[in-house]
Every structure is written in C-alpha cells, then in structure tokens.
Amino acid sequence: MHELSIASSVVDSVLEFIDTHEVKKVLTVRLAVGELSYVETEQLRFCYSAITQETAMENSTLEIESVAAVVVCPQCDYRGSPKYWEDALSAAPIPTLECPHCHSTVEPVQGHDCAIKTIQFIACADEMPGNRRKQ
Amino acid sequence: MIQTIEASPDEIYDIELEHSLLEANAKLAKENRALLDRHGIAAIDVMGAIGSGKTTLIGSLVGRLKDRLGIAVLNGDATTSTDADLIAGQNVPVVQIATVNGCHLDANLVGKALRKIDLAKLKLIFIENIGNLICPAEFPLGSKARVVVVSVTEGQYMVRKHPHMFFGADVVVINKIDLASAMEVSVADLIADVHKLKPGIKVIPTSCKNGAGLDELTSSLLAV
Ligand SMILES: Nc1nc2c(ncn2[C@@H]2O[C@H](COP(=O)(O)OP(=O)(O)O)[C@@H](O)[C@H]2O)c(=O)[nH]1
Ligand SMILES: [Mg+2]
Ligand SMILES: [Zn+2]
Numbered sequence: 001m002h003e004l005s006i007a008s009s010v011v012d013s014v015l016e017f018i019d020t021h022e023v024k025k026v027l028t029v030r031l032a033v034g035e036l037s038y039v040e041t042e043q044l045r046f047c048y049s050a051i052t053q054e055t056a057m058e059n060s061t062l063e064i065e066s067v068a069a070v071v072v073c074p075q076c077d078y079r080g081s082p083k084y085w086e087d088a089l090s091a092a093p094i095p096t097l098e099c100p101h102c103h104s105t106v107e108p109v110q111g112h113d114c115a116i117k118t119i120q121f122i123a124c125a126d127e128m129p130g131n132r133r134k135q
Numbered sequence: 136m137i138q139t140i141e142a143s144p145d146e147i148y149d150i151e152l153e154h155s156l157l158e159a160n161a162k163l164a165k166e167n168r169a170l171l172d173r174h175g176i177a178a179i180d181v182m183g184a185i186g187s188g189k190t191t192l193i194g195s196l197v198g199r200l201k202d203r204l205g206i207a208v209l210n211g212d213a214t215t216s217t218d219a220d221l222i223a224g225q226n227v228p229v230v231q232i233a234t235v236n237g238c239h240l241d242a243n244l245v246g247k248a249l250r251k252i253d254l255a256k257l258k259l260i261f262i263e264n265i266g267n268l269i270c271p272a273e274f275p276l277g278s279k280a281r282v283v284v285v286s287v288t289e290g291q292y293m294v295r296k297h298p299h300m301f302f303g304a305d306v307v308v309i310n311k312i313d314l315a316s317a318m319e320v321s322v323a324d325l326i327a328d329v330h331k332l333k334p335g336i337k338v339i340p341t342s343c344k345n346g347a348g349l350d351e352l353t354s355s356l357l358a359v
Binding site for chain 1: 146147148149150151152153154155156157238239267269270273292295296298299302331332333334335336
C-alpha cells in the first residue's frame with residue numbers, strides 16, 4: 001500500500017511534468033528514498049512498472065538511490081548516523097531515535113523524505129531546451 | 136524548481152527536479168495547523184492497526200470530555216456503521232472522511248473536513264486515521280499530537296515489526312491490557328520496545344473494557 005501510494009505520486013508528478021513540457025518519451029526517473037521512509041524498493045519497482053503501462057512513462061527505468069538517516073541530538077549536539085537496534089528480530093538492524101551518546105531522543109534531519117531527483121527523457125525534436133522551464 | 140538543463144546530441148535531456156513527494160502534504164498540514172491554532176483547537180491524530188481500538192478509545196475519551204469542552208471527531212476509518220454510531224451517539228459533530236486510495240488520510244482531506252464543521256465552539260478534534268501501519272506516518276495532518284495505538288492482541292513483537300509508526304508519535308497507547316495474560320504478552324516488554332525506538336516518549340497502557348489508564352490518557356492529551 002505504502003509503495004503503491006509512493007509510486008502513484010511519482011507517476012502523477014512526472015505526468016504533470018510531461019503535460020507542461022515537450023516530452024516524447026521518459027527514459028529514466030531517479031528517486032532519492034530516505035532510510036527512515038521504510039520503502040521496499042522491489043515493491044516500489046513493481047508498482048511503478050504496473051502503473052506506468054500505457055503512459056508516456058511506459059518501460060522507463062526507475063533508479064532508486066538510498067539516502068542515509070542523519071539525526072541531531074538537542075541535548076548533546078551529536079550529529080550523525082542513528083543508533084541501530086541490532087537484536088530486533090528483523091532482517092536488517094532498525095534505526096532508532098535514541099542518541100548514541102547521551103541516550104536522549106534525537107531528531108531526524110535527513111532520511112525521512114522521498115524525492116524525485118531527476119527525469120531523463122527524449123524531447124520532441126523541434127523544442128529548444130530554453131523553452132522548457134517550468135514555474 | 137528546475138535547476139539545470141543539459142542537452143545532448145540525441146535530444147536526451149536530464150532535468151533536475153528535486154521534487155519532494157511529501158512536501159505538498161506538509162505544506163497543507165501547516166495550513167491546517169494554522170487554522171486550528173487561530174481557533175485555539177488542539178487536533179489529535181490517532182493512528183494504529185485496524186482493530187487496535189482507535190474508535191473505542193476515541194469514544195471513551197469523548198464521553199469523558201464532552202461536557203467540559205467542545206469536541207469534534209473526524210473519522211477516516213469508518214469500516215462499519217457501528218463505528219460511526221459509537222461516536223455519533225455522543226452528540227458531537229462527526230465528519231466521515233472517505234479516501235480514494237484507502238491508504239491514509241492526508242492534510243488535504245483533513246483541511247476539507249475542517250471546513251465542514253463550525254470551529255468556533257471547539258477545543259479538541261480527534262482524527263481517526265486509517266488502520267494502516269506504514270503510510271500514515273509520512274503524512275502529517277496538522278495535528279498538535281499524534282497518538283499511536285497498539286493492542287496486546289497484535290502480539291509481543293508488534294513494535295519491532297512496525298518501528299516506523301513510532302517515530303512521529305507523541306503518545307503511545309498500549310490498549311486491551313485486560314487481554315494481556317490471555318495473549319501471553321508482556322506489556323512491560325512492549326513499553327521497553329517503544330522506549331528503545333524513542334526514549335522518553337509517554338507510553339500509557341489502557342483497557343477500554345475496564346477503564347484502566349483512561350484517566351492518565353485523558354490528562355496527557357489535555358496537556359499537549
Ligand atoms: N478486550 C478489549 N477489547 C477492546 C478494547 N478496546 C477495543 N476493544 C474491542 O476491539 C474491537 C476493535 O475496536 P475498534 O475501536 O473498532 O478498533 P479500530 O479499528 O482501531 O477503530 C472492538 O470489538 C472493541 O470492542 C480493550 O481495551 N479491551
Ligand atoms: Mg475504527
Ligand atoms: Zn545526545
């Protein structure tokens with residue numbers, strides 16, 4: 001469900017971009033997915049390829065770059081990787097919001113977002129790149 | 136929004152979008168929050184699995200508080216009409232929110248619902264989110280506090296299995312503690328798991344069957 005809603009918002013955003021630009025075919029969409037957003041990349045790819053069928057994004061490649069979590073501690077000013085919970089019975093260690101230094105609660109400052117970084121596409125032949133600025 | 140445009144001979148373009156998928160919702164959530172703040176209303180977003188007891192808890196809290204302050208309920212997870220009746224029977228304004236994707240509430244839908252009720256007399260709004268353990272955490276609604284409801288019937292390892300839910304929580308409720316021994320679940324271990332993910336967060340064990348913990352939950356929600 002989570003992956004499907006993320007895939008749909010990626011596709012909606014890219015289709016909106018296509019509507020306002022002279023795009024013949026989308027080749028690649030590059031995403032940056034935060035470690036704390038818990039997106040399952042294989043599921044995301046599956047949803048993406050399913051919902052891009054019969055659109056200008058059909059057969060485009062979805063590249064997913066993972067963004068590591070960074071946390072900041074308001075108590076001791078620690079800034080860096082989160083503390084991981086190693087014995088949590090899960091396949092991978094779970095990032096936590098416990099400060100690795102002073103054990104207070106940290107704030108995540110990176111790694112909870114999910115963003116489209118770039119779109120690679122083939123333009124309609126007569127278009128000048130200067131014309132495709134949006135907003 | 137677009138920063139660089141690079142042309143290549145075969146007319147392939149690479150456009151940097153830097154388009155956050157969460158930003159649009161976050162912006163609407165801020166607008167909801169500003170609207171609520173202007174009216175002096177605290178909204179409380181209640182998240183948790185289907186059947187964890189969100190509706191029942193909200194019903195008990197409304198029963199305890201409605202004579203003291205104006206309350207409304209936005210229900211995004213009305214699976215049956217009994218659910219709706221449970222709250223509507225208390226004579227507080229209720230807005231049902233039907234989502235398109237059935238996945239999570241978002242700030243846009245909550246904003247629309249807020250425009251349907253008379254905010255003037257309200258002090259507290261409960262928002263029952265959809266019973267989905269992953270999605271809602273990504274989508275702030277503009278609430279002042281988020282309550283995550285876990286029930287002992289979800290088993291001993293529920294917290295470890297869904298760590299993501301707890302990161303944005305302000306209060307965690309461990310509900311149905313009347314069933315803990317029958318389920319052979321240790322409430323103390325569940326609390327310890329929550330604190331491993333987020334030290335210091337308020338965790339309140341409750342039972343809607345016998346009323347345990349409901350006074351404490353009421354006063355901590357009034358304090359937010
Ligand atoms: N034994 C017990 N049952 C509860 C408790 N809280 C809720 N329930 C029951 O659990 C079921 C699901 O509750 P509901 O509030 O509809 O869950 P929701 O899907 O999270 O809104 C209902 O049959 C409730 O009566 C509790 O503390 N103890
Ligand atoms: Mg419910
Ligand atoms: Zn610290």
